[in-house]
Amino acid sequence: MDLASDMHTKTTETAPQSPKPVRYLKGVGPRKAEAFKRIGIENVSDLFYFFPRRYEDRSHFVKISDVKIGAFVTLQGKVVSAQLKPLKRLKLFEMWIQDDTGLFSAIWFNQPYLKRIIHENTHIIISGKAELYQNRLQMTQPEYEIIDIDEENPVHTGRITPIYPLTEGLFQRSLRVIMKSVVEHEMDKCVQDYLPASIQKRLHFMGLPTAVRQLHFPESFEMLEEARKRLIFDDFFLLGLRLMRKQQTVKRKKAIPFQYAADTLKEFTARLPFQLTKDQETVIREIAGDMSQPAPMTRLLQGEVGSGKTVVAAFMMALAKRNQCQSVFLIPTEVLAEQHMETMTKILKGTALKVALLTASITGEERVRVLEQLASGGIDVLVGTHAVLQETVQFKNLGLVVIDEQHKFGVKQRSQLLARVPRPHLLIMSATPIPRTLGLTVYGDFDISTIRELPKGRQPIKTVSISSVDESKLMTTIRAKVAQGEQAYIIFPMIEENQKNELQAAVQEYDRLKNGPLKSIPIGLVHGRLGYEDRERVMESFRKGLIKILIATTVVEVGVDNPNATVMVIKHAERFGLSQLHQIRGRIGRGVKPSVCYLVSDHQAEDALKRIKILTQSQDGFEIAEEDLKLRGPGEFLGVRQSGVPFFKIAHLSRDHEWLKIARQEAKNLLQTDPDLNASEHQRLKEMTG
Numbered sequence: 001m002d003l004a005s006d007m008h009t010k011t012t013e014t015a016p017q018s019p020k021p022v023r024y025l026k027g028v029g030p031r032k033a034e035a036f037k038r039i040g041i042e043n044v045s046d047l048f049y050f051f052p053r054r055y056e057d058r059s060h061f062v063k064i065s066d067v068k069i070g071a072f073v074t075l076q077g078k079v080v081s082a083q084l085k086p087l088k089r090l091k092l093f094e095m096w097i098q099d100d101t102g103l104f105s106a107i108w109f110n111q112p113y114l115k116r117i118i119h120e121n122t123h124i125i126i127s128g129k130a131e132l133y134q135n136r137l138q139m140t141q142p143e144y145e146i147i148d149i150d151e152e153n154p155v156h157t158g159r160i161t162p163i164y165p166l167t168e169g170l171f172q173r174s175l176r177v178i179m180k181s182v183v184e185h186e187m188d189k190c191v192q193d194y195l196p197a198s199i200q201k202r203l204h205f206m207g208l209p210t211a212v213r214q215l216h217f218p219e220s221f222e223m224l225e226e227a228r229k230r231l232i233f234d235d236f237f238l239l240g241l242r243l244m245r246k247q248q249t250v251k252r253k254k255a256i257p258f259q260y261a262a263d264t265l266k267e268f269t270a271r272l273p274f275q276l277t278k279d280q281e282t283v284i285r286e287i288a289g290d291m292s293q294p295a296p297m298t299r300l301l302q303g304e305v306g307s308g309k310t311v312v313a314a315f316m317m318a319l320a321k322r323n324q325c326q327s328v329f330l331i332p333t334e335v336l337a338e339q340h341m342e343t344m345t346k347i348l349k350g351t352a353l354k355v356a357l358l359t360a361s362i363t364g365e366e367r368v369r370v371l372e373q374l375a376s377g378g379i380d381v382l383v384g385t386h387a388v389l390q391e392t393v394q395f396k397n398l399g400l401v402v403i404d405e406q407h408k409f410g411v412k413q414r415s416q417l418l419a420r421v422p423r424p425h426l427l428i429m430s431a432t433p434i435p436r437t438l439g440l441t442v443y444g445d446f447d448i449s450t451i452r453e454l455p456k457g458r459q460p461i462k463t464v465s466i467s468s469v470d471e472s473k474l475m476t477t478i479r480a481k482v483a484q485g486e487q488a489y490i491i492f493p494m495i496e497e498n499q500k501n502e503l504q505a506a507v508q509e510y511d512r513l514k515n516g517p518l519k520s521i522p523i524g525l526v527h528g529r530l531g532y533e534d535r536e537r538v539m540e541s542f543r544k545g546l547i548k549i550l551i552a553t554t555v556v557e558v559g560v561d562n563p564n565a566t567v568m569v570i571k572h573a574e575r576f577g578l579s580q581l582h583q584i585r586g587r588i589g590r591g592v593k594p595s596v597c598y599l600v601s602d603h604q605a606e607d608a609l610k611r612i613k614i615l616t617q618s619q620d621g622f623e624i625a626e627e628d629l630k631l632r633g634p635g636e637f638l639g640v641r642q643s644g645v646p647f648f649k650i651a652h653l654s655r656d657h658e659w660l661k662i663a664r665q666e667a668k669n670l671l672q673t674d675p676d677l678n679a680s681e682h683q684r685l686k687e688m689t690g
């Protein structure tokens with residue numbers, strides 16, 4: 001996740017020379033320079049990667065006699081009449097052109113200056129929609145281009161014409177003129193190929209300058225396609241190379257190799273009340289194999305909530321202990337840290353491992369004792385929140401760092417723990433299944449282990465979409481479940497910008513249900529504004545079954561484990577992302593009784609309906625994640641706070657994924673032949689990916 005910040009600054013620079021600001025270009029004054037700056041373009045070299053949003057085919061001239069009304073056409077002809085006409089309060093400029101088959105007219109409103117540009121006998125190309133107006137063929141405000149009859153290289157029409165994305169202060173025509181001039185006169189200075197000739201040859205790529213030129217002013221749609229291929233490849237190739245080189249740097253550091261004997265695992269599992277799943281065994285082999293190397297591990301373990309990641313992590317900590325090393329288990333919140341402390345104590349019972357907890361609430365003598373024991377080696381596993389990152393926390397021999405829900409931590413915080421010699425092995429864990437393509441780009445500098453299989457005995461969760469008019473039926477169902485001794489969640493969305501209202505909605509709903517439809521049933525309410533202790537008290541009561549129904553804003557997303565809860569109601573389901581809904585749903589279906597999830601929504605928007613439908617049909621987190629990525633794109637998928645989405649000039653993850661594979665393979669091959677990119681041919685690549 002570390003690459004986002006530097007990706008943005010580095011990938012846009014392509015110019016080997018000192019940058020030339022855009023304001024030195026002809027046609028760019030201070031105003032336009034400002035406008036460019038707003039969209040991130042300061043230097044001429046940035047302009048090359050400011051690509052058209054789409055293209056219009058204005059390359060074929062239609063004969064006037066062949067024009068079909070309503071069609072978008074490009075015509076070429078000689079002006080036979082051009083005049084300014086007053087029309088009510090408007091100034092109308094009217095022009096007639098002629099080709100060898102007929103006459104055609106065009107009008108512009110309030111552009112009297114055209115009189116000075118378009119004269120009789122001017123040769124002109126116009127593009128636009130053909131209309132029939134009072135029995136004459138005409139275009140309103142067409143795109144036009146005056147041509148020298150011998151000119152072969154028009155800008156606005158008579159070609160496949162680029163349509164650029166605009167912003168205030170930028171106009172299509174003048175922008176196109178600027179781009180044309182830049183592509184013609186600045187290319188050699190700004191765009192130089194960095195891709196080794198052997199790769200270009202093998203993949204039949206056009207050179208970079210050609211590709212960039214074709215993307216702006218394509219000679220044909222075939223050339224455009226070739227150009228796109230080349231740049232999509234480059235996006236993935238550069239990212240892949242950057243990530244692989246980063247991993248290479250880590251792998252060159254020294255770590256303590258953990259000896260791994262098969263009986264360690266047997267011994268460990270013998271005490272557990274369950275058998276490991278196949279996937280758990282597989283990932284244990286992968287992770288332990290990785291940690292047996294003298295190079296540090298950097299690995300992501302992904303698996304849905306409840307898939308049994310914690311047990312895997314606990315085993316790795318036992319392995320660390322066998323190798324005289326301490327471990328730290330970093331957890332994003334205090335509630336969770338305490339829960340993990342409990343779990344770890346349970347899992348590690350009967351082993352020699354000593355586990356301790358360190359959070360901001362642990363103070364005074366207790367804290368002093370923990371710190372002392374940690375420094376002297378009396379503690380093997382430290383479970384904790386950000387509190388473990390403080391300087392006063394000293395380890396005797398830290399060999400393994402495990403981070404749960406790693407996206408809640410910054411990269412800096414992570415490196416703080418890792419910056420020691422020898423470097424600890426790093427295992428990060430995530431319960432958000434991440435689609436493979438996205439994983440390769442965002443976690444490209446990590447090895448990935450995946451648990452797909454849930455432990456046996458988990459009940460499938462039935463998921464139903466309902467609207468709020470069905471509430472009374474729903475309440476009857478809940479009452480019946482509670483009467484059978486089961487429990488339920490009712491979840492409200494919590495959106496940053498509207499926290500107050502959302503909170504109010506949850507509180508009001510709590511009051512209404514408590515005094516109305518769910519009267520006489522013990523109900524609890526938790527939300528983000530509640531103090532830590534209050535929240536913990538309510539959660540605890542719910543876990544113990546004293547509270548039967550827990551109303552909550554999305555805080556439970558990361559929270560409690562209560563196998564007795566069998567009903568999940570998600571209000572305003574349309575406001576949640578797919579993966580998020582899936583994760584919330586994962587709070588039920590943990591016991592032996594069947595569970596139901598109700599997605600309540602009155603929303604009719606198509607994408608909302610689609611999301612909800614996918615959820616009612618699938619329970620596979622990875623499948624859902626793929627769909628989510630398709631629907632929302634990588635930025636939204638990962639969430640705003642998680643800025644690890646790589647910046648691509650042109651590539652699109654879902655659409656172009658076959659190129660991702662090819663590009664990664666090429667990057668890998670290149671590093672195999674020249675690990676440090678020392679060959680002179682690789683110098684530019686080295687700079688760009690270092």
Ligand code: ADP
Binds near residue numbers: 309311312
């Ligand atoms: P995760 O961290 O992936 O959300 P946990 O490791 O907390 O999942 O496991 C969830 C629950 O399942 C825990 O109560 C754990 O003891 C239990 N569990 C883990 N592995 C297995 C298994 N192989 N069989 C049965 N139960 C398991």
Ligand code: MG
Binds near residue numbers: 306
């Ligand atoms: Mg967990």
